[in-house]
Amino acid sequence: MFRNQYDTDVTTWSPAGRLFQVEYAMEAVKQGSAAIGLRSKTHIVLGCVNKANSELSSHQKKIFKVDDHIGVAIAGLTADGRVLSRYMRNECINYSFTYESPLPVGRLVVQLADKAQVCTQRSWKRPYGVGLLVAGLDESGAHLYYNCPSGNYFEYQAFAIGSRSQAAKTYLERKFENFTDASRDDLVKDALMAIRETLQGETLKSSVCTIAVVGVGEPFHILDQGTVQQMIDAFEIVGEQEGPDAAAGQEASAEPEQGAGAGEGVAPMDI
Amino acid sequence: MNFMASKQPENSLLGPEADSQRTLYPYVTGTSVVALKYKDGILMAADMGGSYGSTLRYKSVERMKPIGKHSLLGASGEISDFQEILRYLDELILYDNMWDDGNSLGPKEVHNYLTRVMYNRRNKFNPLWNSLVLGGVKNGQKYLGTVSMIGVNFEDNHVATGFGNHLARPILRQEWHENLSYEDGVRLLEKCMRVLLYRDRSAINKLQIAKITEEGMTISQPYSLKTYWEFSAFANPAQGAVGTW
Numbered sequence: 180m181f182r183n184q185y186d187t188d189v190t191t192w193s194p195a196g197r198l199f200q201v202e203y204a205m206e207a208v209k210q211g212s213a214a215i216g217l218r219s220k221t222h223i224v225l226g227c228v229n230k231a232n233s234e235l236s237s238h239q240k241k242i243f244k245v246d247d248h249i250g251v252a253i254a255g256l257t258a259d260g261r262v263l264s265r266y267m268r269n270e271c272i273n274y275s276f277t278y279e280s281p282l283p284v285g286r287l288v289v290q291l292a293d294k295a296q297v298c299t300q301r302s303w304k305r306p307y308g309v310g311l312l313v314a315g316l317d318e319s320g321a322h323l324y325y326n327c328p329s330g331n332y333f334e335y336q337a338f339a340i341g342s343r344s345q346a347a348k349t350y351l352e353r354k355f356e357n358f359t360d361a362s363r364d365d366l367v368k369d370a371l372m373a374i375r376e377t378l379q380g381e382t383l384k385s386s387v388c389t390i391a392v393v394g395v396g397e398p399f400h401i402l403d404q405g406t407v408q409q410m411i412d413a414f415e416i417v418g419e420q421e422g423p424d425a426a427a428g429q430e431a432s433a434e435p436e437q438g439a440g441a442g443e444g445v446a447p448m449d450i
Numbered sequence: 451m452n453f454m455a456s457k458q459p460e461n462s463l464l465g466p467e468a469d470s471q472r473t474l475y476p477y478v479t480g481t482s483v484v485a486l487k488y489k490d491g492i493l494m495a496a497d498m499g500g501s502y503g504s505t506l507r508y509k510s511v512e513r514m515k516p517i518g519k520h521s522l523l524g525a526s527g528e529i530s531d532f533q534e535i536l537r538y539l540d541e542l543i544l545y546d547n548m549w550d551d552g553n554s555l556g557p558k559e560v561h562n563y564l565t566r567v568m569y570n571r572r573n574k575f576n577p578l579w580n581s582l583v584l585g586g587v588k589n590g591q592k593y594l595g596t597v598s599m600i601g602v603n604f605e606d607n608h609v610a611t612g613f614g615n616h617l618a619r620p621i622l623r624q625e626w627h628e629n630l631s632y633e634d635g636v637r638l639l640e641k642c643m644r645v646l647l648y649r650d651r652s653a654i655n656k657l658q659i660a661k662i663t664e665e666g667m668t669i670s671q672p673y674s675l676k677t678y679w680e681f682s683a684f685a686n687p688a689q690g691a692v693g694t695w
Binding site: 276279280285317318 | 549551552553554555556558559562563566
């Protein structure tokens with residue numbers, strides 16, 4: 180994307196009907212380290228790649244528990260993500276207190292989206308620079324949503340956001356038809372495979388990724404390093420054989436990923 | 451001489467002038483509500499009387515109303531406060547329906563919402579002068595609970611308000627059991643209502659029985675119970691207790 184005279188204010192439309200500040204906010208999401216989510220009928224798995232500034236520092240927390248039945252993975256400005264997580268936790272706990280019942284994730288997601296929309300229509304505000312993958316349960320089962328800085332939200336069977344997420348998306352697109360009836364463990368394995376795609380050859384170990392699970396009868400929790408490493412070890416052997424095929428597929432699909440926003444025509448938020 | 455008289459803010463509920471702004475006594479009141487769980491759902495009974503002190507002034511007051519798709523609310527106490535509660539719940543259900551998303555507030559959620567409302571009003575010394583019974587069925591789960599004007603709330607297999615607690619609950623404790631049939635449930639409720647009719651002077655012989663199941667809610671047309679006043683003990687009530695009235 181290139182600078183232009185309509186991109187200073189979030190409240191300025193371009194002649195093509197775009198709000199550039201909002202699109203720039205979505206760029207910030209693309210720069211963050213990858214986060215993925217996938218769901219079956221009864222479980223949702225969230226995963227993210229841990230990026231640390233240096234070997235000396237710890238990595239940023241990108242997965243947050245919002246309530247026993249809702250969790251969120253973020254990509255982009257982690258500080259904005261933290262603030263939104265606090266808002267979500269507050270909404271959940273207030274609902275629980277008043278109704279002694281868990282807040283349906285579909286309603287939380289709409290409230291979150293409306294909050295993001297406000298920042299796209301006030302000249303003294305800026306859009307949140309974070310994309311959220313919200314995993315949660317409600318009366319109708321397991322759900323995975325993606326909340327955009329633009330204030331849009333979408334429901335997904337599986338999705339990936341952040342840098343090199345296209346590689347993960349390609350993997351998920353190949354496999355998603357099996358997810359609805361997959362077992363919880365298979366779902367976690369698929370999440371790890373998808374994360375591995377975003378690492379582009381780097382070895383997948385439990386220190387570079389975080390996995391969290393929520394499901395019917397299973398409250399949201401982050402899996403501990405040991406368990407994750409065990410699961411990696413269990414399928415890595417099989418993974419060796421799959422390596423060459425995956426690499427070839429990635430070359431072709433990596434290119435359009437960053438360029439999507441810059442092209443003429445449809446603005447990203449309209450999709 | 452006025453040494454800096456302490457001034458209340460305009461909306462305060464303290465001080466003599468504010469007394470007209472908050473509920474101190476009830477005026478038009480309903481008497482007991484009795485309810486029990488049975489095989490398919492909840493049965494609830496209440497008479498149709500609205501008393502103005504000791505006068506039985508209004509005789510067609512509906513003290514049980516459906517709430518949303520899954521719940522039934524019965525109230526005793528101040529009728530105008532019951533109407534206010536119905537307005538709160540109407541708004542609550544409206545917003546719930548406006549989400550249009552397949553989720554809906556069930557009886558447990560409504561009961562807890564009412565508990566919060568009643569307790570918060572009590573804390574402001576401006577109570578809604580009611581005892582409420584909330585029953586319903588959602589996803590096969592039966593729910594029956596009660597909230598008082600001071601926010602005391604609990605669930606049970608059978609509940610009652612007011613005089614019902616003293617006269618009906620002992621009968622229910624003896625005779626209620628799991629999986630009552632509809633006919634047995636109605637018979638049991640009528641037994642309770644008959645005792646209340648004999649012994650509660652605010653009760654009138656015109657009642658409704660409401661039923662709520664997974665399918666929905668129905669409320670009977672008003673009817674009367676058969677009573678028998680020729681018991682010999684009624685003929686000379688003071689016989690066994692000289693000086694009583």
